[in-house]
Amino acid sequence: MRFGKAPVTESLNPSLATLLAPLATTLSQRYGKEAIWAAAAPGRVNIIGDHTDYSEGLALPMGIDLYTLVVAASRDDDRQLIRLFSAEEGEAELALGGAASRRGDWTDYLRGVLALYEEQGAAVPPMDLVIGGNLPLGAGLSSSASLELCFATLIETVTGHALRPEDRALLCQRAEHDYAGVPCGILDQFAVSFAREGAAMLLDCRDQNVGMIELPGDLRIAIVDSGVRHALADGGYGARRAQVEAAEHLLGKSLRDARPEDLTLIPDKTVRQRAKHVITENARVLAFQAALSARDPATAGQLMYQSHDSLSRDFAVSCIELDTLVAAARRAGALGARMTGGGFGGSMVAFVNSSDAMAFEEVVTTDFRKAGFGEAGIRWVTAAAGARSWALA
Numbered sequence: 423m424r425f426g427k428a429p430v431t432e433s434l435n436p437s438l439a440t441l442l443a444p445l446a447t448t449l450s451q452r453y454g455k456e457a458i459w460a461a462a463a464p465g466r467v468n469i470i471g472d473h474t475d476y477s478e479g480l481a482l483p484m485g486i487d488l489y490t491l492v493v494a495a496s497r498d499d500d501r502q503l504i505r506l507f508s509a510e511e512g513e514a515e516l517a518l519g520g521a522a523s524r525r526g527d528w529t530d531y532l533r534g535v536l537a538l539y540e541e542q543g544a545a546v547p548p549m550d551l552v553i554g555g556n557l558p559l560g561a562g563l564s565s566s567a568s569l570e571l572c573f574a575t576l577i578e579t580v581t582g583h584a585l586r587p588e589d590r591a592l593l594c595q596r597a598e599h600d601y602a603g604v605p606c607g608i609l610d611q612f613a614v615s616f617a618r619e620g621a622a623m624l625l626d627c628r629d630q631n632v633g634m635i636e637l638p639g640d641l642r643i644a645i646v647d648s649g650v651r652h653a654l655a656d657g658g659y660g661a662r663r664a665q666v667e668a669a670e671h672l673l674g675k676s677l678r679d680a681r682p683e684d685l686t687l688i689p690d691k692t693v694r695q696r697a698k699h700v701i702t703e704n705a706r707v708l709a710f711q712a713a714l715s716a717r718d719p720a721t722a723g724q725l726m727y728q729s730h731d732s733l734s735r736d737f738a739v740s741c742i743e744l745d746t747l748v749a750a751a752r753r754a755g756a757l758g759a760r761m762t763g764g765g766f767g768g769s770m771v772a773f774v775n776s777s778d779a780m781a782f783e784e785v786v787t788t789d790f791r792k793a794g795f796g797e798a799g800i801r802w803v804t805a806a807a808g809a810r811s812w813a814l815a
Contacts, residue, residue, distance in 0.1 A: 438462050438489065445493045445552045452507055453550040455495035459579055461811035462491045462555075463572035465563035466613040467645060467771045467803065468762050469622055470729050471707040473737055474700055475607025477666050478628035478678040480707040482635070483609060485617025486645070486803040488557040490568040492576055493814075497548035504536070506551040510559070518546055524601055531566050534597025535573050544583035551576075558799075560651035562761070562768020566602065567610035570594035571809035579811040587808075588630060591615040605663050606764075617808035624711055628678055635711060637805060638719050641757070642774045646786060647799035648743040650767030658766050662696060662739065669697035677701055699736040703729060723758025723773050730760035739765025746793045747786065754778070754785035 446457040464485035471481030497505070504516040506529075514529045520540055524530050540546060553572075559565045574594055578584045585593065591611035598604050598611075608627055616623060621634040637643075666677065672688050673680055677700040685701070688694040706725045713722035730748050734740035744761040747770040751759035759772035774782045783800055790798040 437487065438491070441489060441491055441555060442493060445491060445554045448507065448509070448554075449493050449495060449550065449552045452552070453495065453505070455550055457493035457495055457814050459494045459576060459811060459813055460492065461494075461572045461576040461579070461809070462489050463568040463575070463614050463809035464489055464617055464806040465557040465565060465568050466610060466617065467563060467643070467769075468609065468613070469771060470710045470726055470760065471609075471625075471703055472729070472733060472761075472763065472765070473662060473666070473739070474677075474703050474707070475609035475625070475627040476605070476663055477607075477670060477700055478676045479700060479704045480678075481609050481613075481625045481627065482622055482707050482710060483613035483617075483625065484622035484637070485614060485619075485806040485808055486563065487806040488555070488563065488645075488801065488803065489806075490553070490555040490557050490565065490572045492551050492553045492572050494549050494551045494576060494580070497550055499548070502548060504546070504549050504551060506532070506553060508553045511553075518548065524603075528569075530601040530603075531570050531597065532573050534601030535570050535577070535594060537601070538593050538597055539574070539577050539581075539583060542583065544577060544581045546577055546581055549580070558647060560767065561645075561647050562763025562765070563645065564610040564614060564763070566598060566604070567594060567606075567614045568809075570597055571611065571614045572811075575809045575811035579813060587615050588612070605660050615808050617806060619807045620805050622805060624707070628676075635714055638714070638717070640776055641719055642776050642779050643803050644756075644770075644772040644774055644779075644782065645762075645801045645803050646747050646751075646770045646772065647801070648741065648747060648767060648769060649796060649799065650741055650743050658739070659764050662737065665693050665696040666700060669693050669700075673697075678704060695736040695738075699732045702732055702736075706732075719757050719773060723756070726758030726760045726771075726773065727752065733761055733765065737765070741765075741767055743790075743795050744768070744770055746790060746795065747798065750786045750789035751782070753789065754782045756782055 465488045468483040502518040594611045624633045710725045751772045757773040762771040
């Protein structure tokens with residue numbers, strides 16, 4: 423299915439209204455302004471298909487009902503800047519008029535988005551913003567892409583400079599490359615942009631096509647935070663991408679087109695292992711889609727376990743905390759579980775029968791605590807709609 427318009431909701435989700443209220447209060451108390459605009463962007467969980475997106479591969483993500491949110495008001499002075507506040511990160515300023523530059527902190531994601539919209543001619547006015555939400559940072563749930571898309575949709579509502587959803591996602595990907603220094607693929611930005619309530623999506627990163635996939639109604643989806651925080655700009659992610667590109671150079675083709683028998687042509691063991699993961703992960707994504715279509719969640723779940731093993735052993739982006747969580751999920755009878763996201767920490771995603779949810783929580787929290795890792799943060803999530811913004815007045 424070719425991309426269409428971004429999802430639009432007729433009324434504000436009650437949970438979003440609850441999350442936005444304290445942000446509007448902060449805007450009023452801190453800056454003396456009433457909110458005029460608001461924006462929301464979900465996090466995303468990748469159910470299967472990690473580290474495939476930058477080699478033209480396949481992925482199967484969904485938006486989740488954990489959000490980045492922003493409320494905004496226009497400024498009434500002559501200072502050409504956007505002033506913003508986050509309870510977690512503090513206050514910062516973004517210069518308008520093409521003066522954006524990297525600062526080496528969380529605002530680089532916003533500086534890049536702002537600069538690229540201004541480069542396209544968007545007349546972004548001076549504003550005061552308050553940013554918040556309930557999407558945990560560094561948990562492998564695309565908090566950076568969520569922040570980028572939240573800000574991007576806000577800019578479009580304020581300026582009227584609207585982009586097609588795919589162009590908006592690509593702009594945010596470029597901002598993450600050029601300003602945040604993370605050589606990410608398109609997965610996160612496309613997932614956050616095109617997410618649909620109640621559905622996952624099959625994303626083809628070569629053709630940039632997406633198809634929606636109905637999720638089984640009798641399953642629950644758990645996100646379990648390992649508590650290990652990752653920063654993809656630290657180098658591990660870039661190293662993995664370089665190894666994938668080295669494999670493609672040796673084979674003379676994209677790993678999307680490679681087959682397991684091609685691995686014998688890669689002499690370096692580490693590069694060969696990285697390529698093995700990508701090749702087999704693309705096959706697992708298609709098999710997972712077929713299993714869901716056949717209403718066979720048991721097979722889909724086993725593919726999730728296989729995916730985690732590959733990410734841990736061949737791609738080497740898991741950690742002992744995530745491996746412990748996946749082993750606990752298997753012991754608890756979860757249909758499937760795997761680490762999700764770029765790795766080096768973050769979260770596990772699990773498919774759990776509704777009737778097994780309480781037992782899952784007990785086994786996972788107990789096993790994680792006994793391993794010496796403290797409390798496992800379990801969140802039950804549902805598939806949520808993509809990034810959007812609106813005027814409040």
